[in-house]
Amino acid sequence: KAGTGLVYTIYSGGDDLFVVGAWDVLPELAATIQTDLTRFAADNPLIHASAGITLHRGKYPLYQAAQDAEAALDAAKDLRDKNAFTFMGQTLPWARYGDVDDLVQRLLAMEQSPGVGRSLFQVLGQLFARYRQSAGRATRTGLTQTVYGPWVWHGAYLLTRLAHRAKGPVSDDILSLKDRLLSDMEIIGLAARWAEALTRKQIEKEEVSN
Numbered sequence: 001k002a003g004t005g006l007v008y009t010i011y012s013g014g015d016d017l018f019v020v021g022a023w024d025v026l027p028e029l030a031a032t033i034q035t036d037l038t039r040f041a042a043d044n045p046l047i048h049a050s051a052g053i054t055l056h057r058g059k060y061p062l063y064q065a066a067q068d069a070e071a072a073l074d075a076a077k078d079l080r081d082k083n084a085f086t087f088m089g090q091t092l093p094w095a096r097y098g099d100v101d102d103l104v105q106r107l108l109a110m111e112q113s114p115g116v117g118r119s120l121f122q123v124l125g126q127l128f129a130r131y132r133q134s135a136g137r138a139t140r141t142g143l144t145q146t147v148y149g150p151w152v153w154h155g156a157y158l159l160t161r162l163a164h165r166a167k168g169p170v171s172d173d174i175l176s177l178k179d180r181l182l183s184d185m186e187i188i189g190l191a192a193r194w195a196e197a198l199t200r201k202q203i204e205k206e207e208v209s210n
Helices: 026-040 062-078 094-111 119-140 150-165 170-179 181-209
Strands: 007-013 016-021 051-053 084-087 090-093
Touching: 016 026, 016 062, 026 051, 026 084, 026 094, 051 062, 062 084, 062 090, 084 094, 090 094, 090 181, 094 119, 094 170, 094 181, 119 150, 119 181, 150 170, 150 181, 170 181
Parallel strands: 051 084
Antiparallel strands: 007 016, 084 090
């Protein structure tokens, strides 16, 4: 879906590919490359494409962006089986990319509903930050179980209150997020930040056009 001039190949050789482009088209490009490679390799589980995507402003030095992208790629390769992508500082297996992309679209639709707005992103952003703090403490103590903490019931309260303010079916969509807090917070956190960035880009476009 990327338009002409939105993506440029800087380097391609061996099994490495480095491209720069509009940030909102790069995740889809990476996912397409991964899907096409998997199909070409006849679904061989040993052949896949790890991806590291970083975001920078226009004047950011290209050499530094390349180093940042390499660090993000290393994070993806460090995940089990290396079949993963890193975006916005989060690393997830490619098997969950579709879940994130789907939730991004759902969050964008929720944000447009009366009584919701960008407060949805603020609530989810706060919850994700608190979840990460709890996850960090669990990692330092060697724990591997589900990450519990005050953020769970605080999140249930905030999302329930937001659902009550919402109008129509979107209320149930918000409550469904509450039910996924324990099992899918990594997905929710990335999707919320991604959707918020997309709405911010749209606002900037509207301000320029006006």
